Amino acid sequence: MTALSPVVDPxxxxxxxxxxxxxxxxxxxxxxxxxxxxxxxxxxxxxxFYERAEGCRLWDADGREYLDFMCSWGPIIVGHRHPAVEExxxxxxxxxxxxxxxxxxxxxxxxxxxxxxxxxxWAVFQKNGTDATTTAVTMARAGTRKRKIVLAKGAYHxxxxxxxxxxxxxxxxxxxHLIYFRYNDVESLEAAVREAGxxxxxxxxxxxxxxxxxxxxxxxxxxARAARALCDRAGAALIVDEVRAxxxxxxxxxxxxxxxxxxxxxxxxxxxxGYALAAVTGNDAFRQAAQEVYVTGxxxxxxxxxxxxxxxxxxxxxxxAIRHFEETGQRLRDGLARQAARHGLAIRQTGPAQLxxxxxxxxxxxxKGAYFAAEAIKHGIYLHHRHNMFLSLAHTVQDIxxxxxxxxxxxxxxxxHL
Amino acid sequence: MTALSPVVDPxxxxxxxxxxxxxxxxxxxxxxxxxxxxxxxxxxxxxxFYERAEGCRLWDADGREYLDFMCSWGPIIVGHRHPAVEExxxxxxxxxxxxxxxxxxxxxxxxxxxxxxxxxxWAVFQKNGTDATTTAVTMARAGTRKRKIVLAKGAYHxxxxxxxxxxxxxxxxxxxHLIYFRYNDVESLEAAVREAGxxxxxxxxxxxxxxxxxxxxxxxxxxARAARALCDRAGAALIVDEVRAxxxxxxxxxxxxxxxxxxxxxxxxxxxxGYALAAVTGNDAFRQAAQEVYVTGxxxxxxxxxxxxxxxxxxxxxxxAIRHFEETGQRLRDGLARQAARHGLAIRQTGPAQLxxxxxxxxxxxxKGAYFAAEAIKHGIYLHHRHNMFLSLAHTVQDIxxxxxxxxxxxxxxxxHL
Numbered sequence: 073m074t075a076l077s078p079v080v081d082p083x084x085x086x087x088x089x090x091x092x093x094x095x096x097x098x099x100x101x102x103x104x105x106x107x108x109x110x111x112x113x114x115x116x117x118x119x120x121f122y123e124r125a126e127g128c129r130l131w132d133a134d135g136r137e138y139l140d141f142m143c144s145w146g147p148i149i150v151g152h153r154h155p156a157v158e159e160x161x162x163x164x165x166x167x168x169x170x171x172x173x174x175x176x177x178x179x180x181x182x183x184x185x186x187x188x189x190x191x192x193x194w195a196v197f198q199k200n201g202t203d204a205t206t207t208a209v210t211m212a213r214a215g216t217r218k219r220k221i222v223l224a225k226g227a228y229h230x231x232x233x234x235x236x237x238x239x240x241x242x243x244x245x246x247x248x249h250l251i252y253f254r255y256n257d258v259e260s261l262e263a264a265v266r267e268a269g270x271x272x273x274x275x276x277x278x279x280x281x282x283x284x285x286x287x288x289x290x291x292x293x294x295x296a297r298a299a300r301a302l303c304d305r306a307g308a309a310l311i312v313d314e315v316r317a318x319x320x321x322x323x324x325x326x327x328x329x330x331x332x333x334x335x336x337x338x339x340x341x342x343x344x345x346g347y348a349l350a351a352v353t354g355n356d357a358f359r360q361a362a363q364e365v366y367v368t369g370x371x372x373x374x375x376x377x378x379x380x381x382x383x384x385x386x387x388x389x390x391x392x393a394i395r396h397f398e399e400t401g402q403r404l405r406d407g408l409a410r411q412a413a414r415h416g417l418a419i420r421q422t423g424p425a426q427l428x429x430x431x432x433x434x435x436x437x438x439x440k441g442a443y444f445a446a447e448a449i450k451h452g453i454y455l456h457h458r459h460n461m462f463l464s465l466a467h468t469v470q471d472i473x474x475x476x477x478x479x480x481x482x483x484x485x486x487x488x489h490l
Numbered sequence: 491m492t493a494l495s496p497v498v499d500p501x502x503x504x505x506x507x508x509x510x511x512x513x514x515x516x517x518x519x520x521x522x523x524x525x526x527x528x529x530x531x532x533x534x535x536x537x538x539f540y541e542r543a544e545g546c547r548l549w550d551a552d553g554r555e556y557l558d559f560m561c562s563w564g565p566i567i568v569g570h571r572h573p574a575v576e577e578x579x580x581x582x583x584x585x586x587x588x589x590x591x592x593x594x595x596x597x598x599x600x601x602x603x604x605x606x607x608x609x610x611x612w613a614v615f616q617k618n619g620t621d622a623t624t625t626a627v628t629m630a631r632a633g634t635r636k637r638k639i640v641l642a643k644g645a646y647h648x649x650x651x652x653x654x655x656x657x658x659x660x661x662x663x664x665x666x667h668l669i670y671f672r673y674n675d676v677e678s679l680e681a682a683v684r685e686a687g688x689x690x691x692x693x694x695x696x697x698x699x700x701x702x703x704x705x706x707x708x709x710x711x712x713x714a715r716a717a718r719a720l721c722d723r724a725g726a727a728l729i730v731d732e733v734r735a736x737x738x739x740x741x742x743x744x745x746x747x748x749x750x751x752x753x754x755x756x757x758x759x760x761x762x763x764g765y766a767l768a769a770v771t772g773n774d775a776f777r778q779a780a781q782e783v784y785v786t787g788x789x790x791x792x793x794x795x796x797x798x799x800x801x802x803x804x805x806x807x808x809x810x811a812i813r814h815f816e817e818t819g820q821r822l823r824d825g826l827a828r829q830a831a832r833h834g835l836a837i838r839q840t841g842p843a844q845l846x847x848x849x850x851x852x853x854x855x856x857x858k859g860a861y862f863a864a865e866a867i868k869h870g871i872y873l874h875h876r877h878n879m880f881l882s883l884a885h886t887v888q889d890i891x892x893x894x895x896x897x898x899x900x901x902x903x904x905x906x907h908l
Contacts, residue, residue: 107786125586214659238784241632366656368525
């Protein structure tokens, strides 16, 4: 990628791989694409199909290169095709992956998480983030013999009927036992817990507030402690959803710095650097419940993803990853703040610096954000205008500075446009 | 493996990898293991942990070799580490797996399934079999704007609260809209549909009856046609759950030979020879509904599993796989029938020969089956005493005959024991 060199659209020469794939996809995939990776949810100019990836860079089906700030929406945490992770996966694949039972990797990875996470006495593994949140909720109900789940309004905890952001195909009963509070609002949390009465199974809460299109919020210590105290009083489970934040804020669990330990945590995304894996970790209070519920999947014991997870954790620990994410995230944030001020743009950068979020003030329809991102993607910088972004160990200071060259240009264009 | 040569238990010399791993697992995994691969659900003598696999053979953590008839409970359909599948996966992995969007493999695989399956106009992909059944049910509800799901009592459709075989952590509301019938019983199916009244969203039915510990049943043509007619009359979706049967009975969909086409089919297990992948295929009547529901997962667009699926389908088609499964399955069935008769044992072998099921008569607690399987595993033949088994392209006629040597011995031992 050469920053500031606009990419010629191969579509205009009639040989766009992306356009051709979109035409073919429209016939054999409902709507042409589905889920969070649907390019129709992005500003114009974003590709739908990808050819390859390396480190923090992606190449689309037209061969265009991008410096990427989405990291596959979280999974890529040490960089695409990291040699140590790929080597661990290859070694395991040469033995076997999906067999009649687990490999030693299952035990090694459980031991590793129990050692790493102060709250955890055990772990179980799945494939999707939604598997982990659903499993944690089921374990909480099994352990308490109660039903109500108290959770933040607007929080994303997965894409099945009990928690999907869409109501298509969802029945009222799928959400019969959910009660909502406002993130970081202790009074609303207390009110929700009161409403649950003596039927409270769990408080389910994201590691930080990362609702799509909204300012992000780190949890206040008062909020986290209140959640813990309310669960303790009711004998309910405190479940922290680490699917998005996990291993980017802390290697010990995102709430450890607040001095609050969950009973159950749900992990996925970055745990194996893009290999399909999820986990629930829990404490001894919920060990029996975890044993009682029946959760399983055809591929859950695959050794390759577990080997990749062990290698990913090694790389993160050996490279002081959290500090790297904080420093590069802060450098990006500081640079963007200076540029926005210089161009007279009012922006909001919220939440943890290592999961960058850039929203424009007075931008209810995200039109400013979309214009800004569309300018950036033209020059090979892949941002998101509504969702939090992600950094990886592969993002160097030079990459941040390269991106900032382009965002400065995008700021200038947006300022001129407004 | 040398058939008929009992394996020395390395545990007696104090160096068992399996026993050591079980001890470690007991500390960091609730109950030491979970789900369908828990060795406590098997007769004594079965290993819990595996080291490697090749073709139709497995080696456990103690280095013991097994000729395997479970195929990882279905996923392995062309044999472990099949060179063509591994090469396709390696090629894709060298480019990239989990990126900011799909690769061309998504389109190629959707096109392939639409071409292969007469009922299908489109496909969407997930990771777990449970993802596929849950997605199909959600699409049926979205498309019909109705709620009731009619399904067979005792059928396995996954391991989340709406369908799990366990009720731990499950609320009544999770199953509020389920109505049950008896497989292959048209009257009971009609009664269930009547009970749904004008609120019928779908009939959900396994490709054949494969309830754990029960005789298997292929669907009768009358039953399949009744299901189709009832759905047509109500404007409901006929969903065939192909997760277990898929690509073992037919390459065109398991009910195609009955002349009955579902609206939606759920696939997983064998679709990518052990790589984590699932799919829903559907017809145009449900295309809009499929577009409306929000289903997604962090790793669903990974190109490696899709590349593996394309290669797996190639291998199956190029090797007349269905006929291979039928012939080897029938050879095993005929051999077992002869042996049982010779030893005066009454056995029931039911359902399709290519998914072998062996139950003993008058064996309500499966004690005979367990004794038989425990004798077989001592000699390296890995059977299941309650669940249907699976064959792969890697199982040769010689492998079947080798297994039959051991099962003859196991029959003799059981006859002597009784």
